[in-house]
Amino acid sequence: MKNISPESGQALPRRLPYPSSRLFGLLLAVLSTGTSLWISVVAGEERGGSSIERGVWAAIGLVLLVAAHLIPAVTRGTAARIRLPALLLWAVCMVITGYGHATFFLAAQRHAGDVRATTVHRSSQLAEIRQPDGRSLAAIARDQAHVRQQLAVARYMRCLNRCEQQTIRRETLAAQLAALDVEAGEARRREEAADHIRSTIERQQAREEQARIDPVTAQAAQLVNASRETIDLMVALVHGAVLECVACLGWLLALHPGRRYAESHLQTLAALNAGVTGRSNVGGTDSLFPQQKLHTTAEQGKATVTPRRSIGAAGNVSPREALSRQIVDSDFFRLSHAIAEGRLRPTVKDIRGFLRCSQDKAMRMRRRLLAVIEGGPSIPPSAAARVRAEQRPRLVHSSPDQPWAA
Numbered sequence: 001m002k003n004i005s006p007e008s009g010q011a012l013p014r015r016l017p018y019p020s021s022r023l024f025g026l027l028l029a030v031l032s033t034g035t036s037l038w039i040s041v042v043a044g045e046e047r048g049g050s051s052i053e054r055g056v057w058a059a060i061g062l063v064l065l066v067a068a069h070l071i072p073a074v075t076r077g078t079a080a081r082i083r084l085p086a087l088l089l090w091a092v093c094m095v096i097t098g099y100g101h102a103t104f105f106l107a108a109q110r111h112a113g114d115v116r117a118t119t120v121h122r123s124s125q126l127a128e129i130r131q132p133d134g135r136s137l138a139a140i141a142r143d144q145a146h147v148r149q150q151l152a153v154a155r156y157m158r159c160l161n162r163c164e165q166q167t168i169r170r171e172t173l174a175a176q177l178a179a180l181d182v183e184a185g186e187a188r189r190r191e192e193a194a195d196h197i198r199s200t201i202e203r204q205q206a207r208e209e210q211a212r213i214d215p216v217t218a219q220a221a222q223l224v225n226a227s228r229e230t231i232d233l234m235v236a237l238v239h240g241a242v243l244e245c246v247a248c249l250g251w252l253l254a255l256h257p258g259r260r261y262a263e264s265h266l267q268t269l270a271a272l273n274a275g276v277t278g279r280s281n282v283g284g285t286d287s288l289f290p291q292q293k294l295h296t297t298a299e300q301g302k303a304t305v306t307p308r309r310s311i312g313a314a315g316n317v318s319p320r321e322a323l324s325r326q327i328v329d330s331d332f333f334r335l336s337h338a339i340a341e342g343r344l345r346p347t348v349k350d351i352r353g354f355l356r357c358s359q360d361k362a363m364r365m366r367r368r369l370l371a372v373i374e375g376g377p378s379i380p381p382s383a384a385a386r387v388r389a390e391q392r393p394r395l396v397h398s399s400p401d402q403p404w405a406a
Helices: 019-047 051-074 080-118 124-128 137-156 163-212 215-224 228-254 258-280 319-328 330-341 348-355 359-375 381-389
Strands: 292-299 302-309
Touching: 019 051, 019 080, 019 228, 051 080, 051 228, 080 163, 080 228, 137 163, 215 228, 330 348, 330 359, 348 359
Parallel strands: none
Antiparallel strands: 292 302
16 A cells, blocks of 8 residues: 555545535535525514614524524534534524524515415406495385385375365375385495495405415415415425525535645645654555554653564565554544644543543554654654644653553
8 A cells, every 4th residue: 555645646535525516615605695694684674673673683693594504614523522512502593593584485475475466457347336325225115114104194095175185195105105116226226236346356355365375385285284374384494494404515515624734634644654664664565554563661751662563574465464454553543633633632631532542552652653753754843843742751640550651
């Protein structure tokens, strides 16, 4: 197996994103976050009553939105004591932001329904028809009954004298009764016209209400046997959740350390590997962090470490055995990776917490790292300085079976 270094001309690991992926992630993050910011502002305007209340709601929505989008990307790679509370806070921010987005989507759907309702054709006859003024049919019926009574009395009265006046009275009452009959007919026609107008208005309102309903929502409600309000709410929540997840994914891709960071880290790993293979490699076969046996001696409080080969010449090592050694040294690889990134101090306590191992193994890992640092003159100064800064003698408590370590 050959060393991985920028000078070797080999490709970087596939798990590191290419610049095009980062550019796509940045574009996706900016578009989704910008859209979400716009939605949060509009949702704040829908909630508040006064201008101050609307501004406060919009500001709260913006803060929680930015937190929901950036917390996963910012807390990536941090310690568990920071990442777990951050993820809990992120979940709360996502719920609140999703509620705000649902407010926007429901309000937007209601406004769209109102616009569809205004496009429904209104009959021009509704504006032209005016209900004429006149007495009600009940009042006319009372007058008719009174006139009929008087007419009946006038007809059955005997004419003793002045029969002409009696005849005139009978004819007058008959004319009044005929006029009341005509007025009653007009009243009936007015009531029929009013009923027709009322039914037309009801049909118009029914068409407008039908236009306000989203056709897809109506079909989905019939399909799942649920109310349209429930379907609208679920669709709004799903839209908000998908938009927020897309934004989080975009920022995770956009804020990835990137290729230049990976090249710097690979230079550090190549220098660490060169410190080992430069003194212990035989036969021209390289191995990334080969298996070693360390011999330690303590002199004047400073540990001197001398690596030695525990297996024969490297020229007799098959590729399968070399790969096995690399797998065995995965802990050392992860340890050097974390120290080169600056996420870990090369102390026994931090190494124990990082690898979750015993103190003896942590001490051996630290001695091995110090041996590589001392034997690798081409290591970048940043990584070497972090290790040498922790190389000062320290007193550690150990059992009688454990050696003293710097």
